[in-house]
Each structure stands twice: as C-alpha cells, then as structure tokens.
Amino acid sequence: MSFGSIWAVGAGNMGGAMLRRWLTTGLDPARLTVIRKSGAAFAEGVATLSAVPADGDAPELLLLGVKPQMLDLVAGPLAAAMRPGTVLVSILAGVEDAALRARFPGARIVRAMPNLPVAIGQGVVGLHMVDDEPELRAAIDELMAPLGLVAWMDDAAAMDVVAAVAGSGPAFLYRFVDALAAAGVAAGLPVEQSAELALATVVGAAAQAGASDVGPAEMAERVASPGGSTRKGLDVLDGDAGLGALMTRTIAAAVARNREMAAAAR
Ligand SMILES: NC(=O)C1=CN([C@@H]2O[C@H](COP(=O)(O)OP(=O)(O)OC[C@H]3O[C@@H](n4cnc5c(N)ncnc54)[C@H](OP(=O)(O)O)[C@@H]3O)[C@@H](O)[C@H]2O)C=CC1
Ligand SMILES: O=C(O)[C@@H]1CCC=N1
Numbered sequence: 001m002s003f004g005s006i007w008a009v010g011a012g013n014m015g016g017a018m019l020r021r022w023l024t025t026g027l028d029p030a031r032l033t034v035i036r037k038s039g040a041a042f043a044e045g046v047a048t049l050s051a052v053p054a055d056g057d058a059p060e061l062l063l064l065g066v067k068p069q070m071l072d073l074v075a076g077p078l079a080a081a082m083r084p085g086t087v088l089v090s091i092l093a094g095v096e097d098a099a100l101r102a103r104f105p106g107a108r109i110v111r112a113m114p115n116l117p118v119a120i121g122q123g124v125v126g127l128h129m130v131d132d133e134p135e136l137r138a139a140i141d142e143l144m145a146p147l148g149l150v151a152w153m154d155d156a157a158a159m160d161v162v163a164a165v166a167g168s169g170p171a172f173l174y175r176f177v178d179a180l181a182a183a184g185v186a187a188g189l190p191v192e193q194s195a196e197l198a199l200a201t202v203v204g205a206a207a208q209a210g211a212s213d214v215g216p217a218e219m220a221e222r223v224a225s226p227g228g229s230t231r232k233g234l235d236v237l238d239g240d241a242g243l244g245a246l247m248t249r250t251i252a253a254a255v256a257r258n259r260e261m262a263a264a265a266r
Pocket of ligand 2: 093163164167168
C-alpha cells in the first residue's frame with residue numbers, strides 16, 4: 001500500500017469495516033491510528049485515541065468516517081493537525097468536495113462511497129475526485145482493491161445515487177430477505193424455516209448471478225418455466241405498482257436525503 005501512515009477518524013460500522021478488511025489483507029497495524037469518540041480499543045496493535053492529537057505526526061492518509069452531522073466537530077482540530085498534501089478520503093454520504101475543501105484546505109480530497117460487504121472483500125466502493133491526479137488515483141485504486149468492486153464516478157452528483165444504490169443497497173436487500181421470509185410464513189411455512197430458506201435462497205441466487213455470464217433478467221427467465229408458478233409471481237413483481245416502482249421510490253427517497261445532507265454541509 002502506498003500510504004505510510006493512516007489516521008481513521010470514526011471507526012464505526014462503515015469505517016470499521018474498511019479498516020478491518022485492510023488489516024486482514026496486510027495493513028500493518030502500526031501504521032494505523034484510530035480516532036473515535038469513545039477511544040475504545042479498535043484492534044491489536046492499532047493506536048486508538050479519543051481526540052485528534054494536537055502534536056502528533058500528521059498522516060499521509062486520513063479516512064474520514066464520522067456521520068455527516070459530526071463533520072464540524074472534528075474538522076477544526078483535524079485541519080490544524082494535517083499537513084499540506086495529506087490525502088483525505090471521505091466516506092460521508094452527501095458531503096461534497098467543496099464542503100470538504102473549505103474545511104480541509106490543502107488536502108488532496110477523494111470521496112468514497114463504500115458499503116458494508118467490504119468487510120468480506122465483496123463490497124462496492126464508488127469513488128470521485130475533482131483533481132486529475134493519476135498517481136493518486138492509482139494509489140487509491142490499490143488501497144480500495146481488497147474491498148471489492150471499485151467504480152470511479154466522473155460526475156460528482158452520481159455519488160448521491162451510488163450512496164443510495166450501493167451504500168444503502170445492502171439494507172434494502174436485507175429487507176427483501178425479511179419480506180420473502182414473512183410472505184413464506186403467511187403462506188404456511190414455520191417462522192424459523194422460512195427465515196432460513198429465504199436467506200439461503202438470496203445468498204445462493206446472488207452468488208450464482210455474480211458468477212454467471214448472463215444478466216439477472218435472463219437468470220429469472222431460467223427459473224420461470226412457461227405456464228408455471230414463477231411466472232405468476234413475476235407478473236406481480238413486474239406490475240405497475242410492483243418492484244420497479246417501489247425501488248424507484250426507495251432510491252429517490254435515499255438520494256433526496258443524501259442531497260439534504262450535502263446542503264446542510266455547504
Ligand atoms: N453504515 C453504512 O453502511 C455506510 C455509511 N457510510 C458513511 O459512513 C459514515 C459513518 O457511518 P457509520 O459507520 O454507519 O456510523 P457509526 O455511528 O457506526 O460510526 C460513527 C463513528 O464516528 C465516531 N465519532 C462520533 N463522534 C465523533 C467525534 N466527535 N470524534 C471522533 N469520532 C467520532 C464514532 O466513535 P465511537 O466508535 O467511539 O462511537 C464511530 O466510530 C457516515 O458518514 C455515513 O454516511 C457510507 C456508506 C455506507
Ligand atoms: O444511511 C446513510 O446515511 C449511509 C449512506 C449509505 C449507507 N448509509
């Protein structure tokens with residue numbers, strides 16, 4: 001990895017998942033300092049602090065992983081501690097490049113939008129950088145590669161959509177699993193068995209789709225025998241008020257909230 005020293009400010013569900021994956025794929029814990037509100041130990045060999053050190057050696061890379069609403073609590077002390085040229089990777093939903101630049105003058109800013117499956121190397125990380133710095137881009141690619149699929153977005157506005165589709169996406173899928181299980185119960189399956197079958201079905205189907213050389217639409221066709229029961233179910237999902245309309249509203253609501261958080265940070 002090209003970055004010698006890393007500070008992570010915030011190491012909760014998302015920041016923590018990224019850091020743990022980096023540690024399990026070879027990041028030397030001695031190069032990482034975690035700064036989190038509680039100061040609770042993060043991982044063996046990783047220095048953990050409860051506040052930004054006033055006189056510490058500024059890092060080469062800063063991973064900003066607090067909630068967007070906490071940005072102004074940490075920005076002042078962090079900006080004072082950073083050196084010109086520090087790379088700041090922000091995973092804050094919504095918060096735009098200009099808002100980060102205003103708070104961290106002199107930093108080289110990269111926005112990243114990850115999701116929780118990065119913990120097992122099967123996540124998605126959307127990336128956006130305003131400045132054209134090919135070397136930095138290559139270093140960020142190398143940093144993110146162990147986390148899963150990496151996708152650079154040219155358009156900054158697309159990051160709010162990436163946050164909804166990929167960042168929030170796992171939560172939407174978990175709801176689908178629960179809804180499938182609940183529907184199974186409503187149709188007569190025992191509660192625990194329905195939950196087990198629904199989860200195993202989604203895990204197996206997702207893994208197969210991921211390994212397939214045909215798209216999900218064709219995969220669905222292979223399940224639906226002509227005149228069979230899957231077609232009847234798909235007719236419901238594909239209807240006017242079906243899954244397409246529901247997902248459009250779901251993503252629109254999440255994107256709108258990301259844009260609200262962006263506005264609040266301006
Ligand atoms: N959760 C997700 O799936 C995704 C989240 N994100 C983004 O990640 C960011 C973090 O979200 P998430 O991990 O879910 O949130 P969490 O609440 O799980 O983690 C927040 C982290 O911030 C730390 N923190 C809070 N206040 C301070 C402070 N004043 N100084 C230093 N550290 C502080 C907390 O410390 P402590 O550990 O001590 O409590 C914690 O480590 C958000 O900006 C969100 O938009 C992006 C994509 C997906
Ligand atoms: O809910 C949130 O605000 C963040 C953004 C993407 C996933 N979690």
